[in-house]
Amino acid sequence: MPLPRFAIIVAGGTGTRMGAGRPKQFLKLQNEPVLLHTLRRFAAPALGVQRLVLVLPADQFDVWQELHAQYAPELQHEVVAGGATRWASVRQGLLQLGEQTEGVVAVHDGVRPLTPLSVIENTYAAAEQHGAAIAAVPPKDSVRGLSATGSYALDRSRLRLVQTPQCFELGLLRRAYQMPELPTFTDDASVVEDLHPIQLVQGDYCNIKITTPDDLLLAEALLRHT
Template sequence: MSNKTPNYWAIVPAAGSGSRMGSHRPKQYLHLHDKPILQHTLERLCFSRITGIVVCLAEDDAYWETLILQKPVIRVNGGAERCHSVLNGLQALRQLAQPDDWVLVHDAARPCVRQADIEKLMTELAHHPVGGLLAVPVRDTVKRAASNAHQIEIVETINREGLWHALTPQMFRLETLYNALQSVLKKGELVTDDAQAIERFGLQPVLIEGHPDNIKVTHPQDLSLAELYLRQM
């Protein structure tokens, strides 16, 4: 590992269509407080400790140019799935950054993340060999269910002790995350977040408790909740 103090970079995968929103445009471009969700998200990442931001977009993205950004970002093409987009972003960063630089991957549809939580993640894991992610403990009773032709039925109740909701950003060394994603994709596997790739690479990420208002806008009802949280910030 280099003796040089590592930089911090951000990658925002934003190539998804957001089909569950039932909208005519991708969810990251729906408006909150007269700004697209993606613009809010990028503004959360625009502070001095972040050296640069890579945004992974669909090739036919027709809305990106409508954003008003605080500082320039690096645009790359996204992929078929989130993990492919992140890998494309990492490939771009490998031309600019050092292998042991930190990379924070943050969901485009999490516009309410607190900068204080991002700072906490960066500070607490600055000297950790692996890295980790923001998360919150599961507070509700968890049920495993199965569907039949007419209804959804409970199969079992799961002990919530030790269960956490994974959030973003998720922060890992550039080359470690690149190698982990390359490894799972070469095996024909897909992962739903970066920590899962790191886990399958034989490493153990650390959970850093964040705030539960760091929600991911996924369904139409999430918009009003995100509006509420943003008003309180």
């Protein structure tokens, strides 16, 4: 029998780099909030996600409640307050799943609204088989590292650009998040990797993270052609 599936959507942005006066997850993308596009991906019946947990700053609850009621009152999900860092926010999402004893949980950026369902499905499936799996793509550009005397070329065939979702066996992710937070924790894979190998799944170049105004324009263009 397949393991139960859960999802934690982390949306703690303040919109500073976007310069729009409101959190980027609430900006309009094809006339609906960015965050709503993201949640709908994980609520797709084909994925079979049993619980969808949205992690937001506590001071954004009222705004999201209004947007949810206006655009998608039928969308079932749970909302919990995040922490001061992404690590703390994911930990809060895991606590919300406290009564669950087994399953696979996806952690996903709330401002990645274009993730193909195939990427989400493949990452869940790989995590069910291997325990930990993340979406990633090869870099398209040449890449250089920095040194004290200048820079040096890196072999981009050995590099990957990490995306979300990042999926893990529930017990494994819980054990990882029992460790103290470290500055080296840049994503969930970096929290887990000391406990378990990370399987890479082919991501998608359309799976962009909306951070700047240019990203929003690109997302609009991509949606028009899908």
